[in-house]
Amino acid sequence: MPRRLESTPRSDGYHMPAEWERHDGCWMLWPQRRDTWRDGGKPAQRAFVEVASQIARFERVTMGVNRDQYENARAMLPPQVRVVELSNNDAWMRDMGATFVINEQGDLRGVDWRFNAWGGLDKRMYFPWDQDQLVATKMLEIEGIDRYAAPFILEGGSIHVDGEGTLLTTEQCLLHPNRNPQLSRAQIEQGLADYLGIRHIIWLPLGVYEDETDGHVDNICCFTRAGVVVMTWTDDRSDPQYARSAAAYEALMTARDAKGRRLEVQKIHQPAPMTMTPEEASGLDVVDSAFLRPEGERLAGSYINFYIANDAILMPIFGDRQDAAAAQTLAELFPQREIVQIQAREILLGGGNIHCITQQQPAGG
Secondary structure, three states, rough: OOOOEOOOOOOOOOOOOOOOOOEEEEEEOOOOOOOOOOOHHHHHHHHHHHHHHHHOOOOOEEEEOHHHHHHHHHHHHHEEEEEEEOOOOOOOHHHOOEEEEOOOOOOOEEEEOOOOOOOOHHHHHHHOOOOHHHHHHHHHHHHHHEEEEEEEEEHHHHEEOOOOOEEEEEEEHHOOOOOOOOOOOHHHHHHHHHOOOOOOEEEOOOOOOOOOOOOOHHHHHEEEEEEEEEEEOOOOOOOOOHHHHHHHHHHHOOOOOOOOEEEEEEEEEEOEEEOOOOOOOOOOOOOOOEEEOOOOOOOOOOOOOOOOEEEEEEEEEEOOOOOHHHHHHHHHHHHOOOOEEEOOHHHHOOOOOOOOOEEEEEEEO
């Protein structure tokens, strides 16, 4: 019977491993909100099936599904994808799911963060989020893994680690008053150290322009191995993203990691700015309890929002002239992994991308 632990991962000798370390599997959730996913969620469901099917070539995939979509999801997904009934309000497993931590013996535990749908009623992305808040507990119960209940709000997309003591994040998100206004920066840093086992934080000022998560780091920058990061970039100085990426680049070039190393910083040029078309906007149901996504709204497109699977990289592409160059850079950064390109506009329309809809479960033992 899995336990709720009253200690912290750090005090028990646990830490969050890097995403490129071996996985036992990957967790996802099934999209169906008609105010998030257009045309009744069908285009997004096909995109999620493609992501799950490709990841399942390399590691086990578990898809959590609401009761009313179980039969549909089971029919659409390949048989090697495990489908479990797992109630949720929306499909962003990275942000509401458990973060797994491991110790030197390979024992696995999970961190259950508090979740308020990226800003609570002040942000009003959607309401309620009561089932999302239970997702982490349920997935750990399914796996029989002990759970730490973290006492503050955090989404998995707002952090990235190198597995050697260093964490990347953005001030825009973690210090935003709609997350933990009662906590100081020092208290947030202490919480990250306690629940992720990290020793050093590299703060970037801002995330991607118009990212409705308030600047999650997984859309602007991530580690590719210890001491090396890749970030989104644009050469267009008139684009609002330029100043954001330039500020991130400056912060990274002056930073050191937990072992005192300077970082090697690689850039991937962003896709051309994309906006929601009238057809895409008209396919959304408008409800009073959800954020309105109007036509003409800029989408926070980025190639950085990829998933590192066992022996593969699942990267988003958009039919953009930068797709090929982005894939080539990732191939150079991950020479031992297959680069799998996924047409990901339908996921982007919902407000995130491939990394946002996946959560790795590290290999234990």
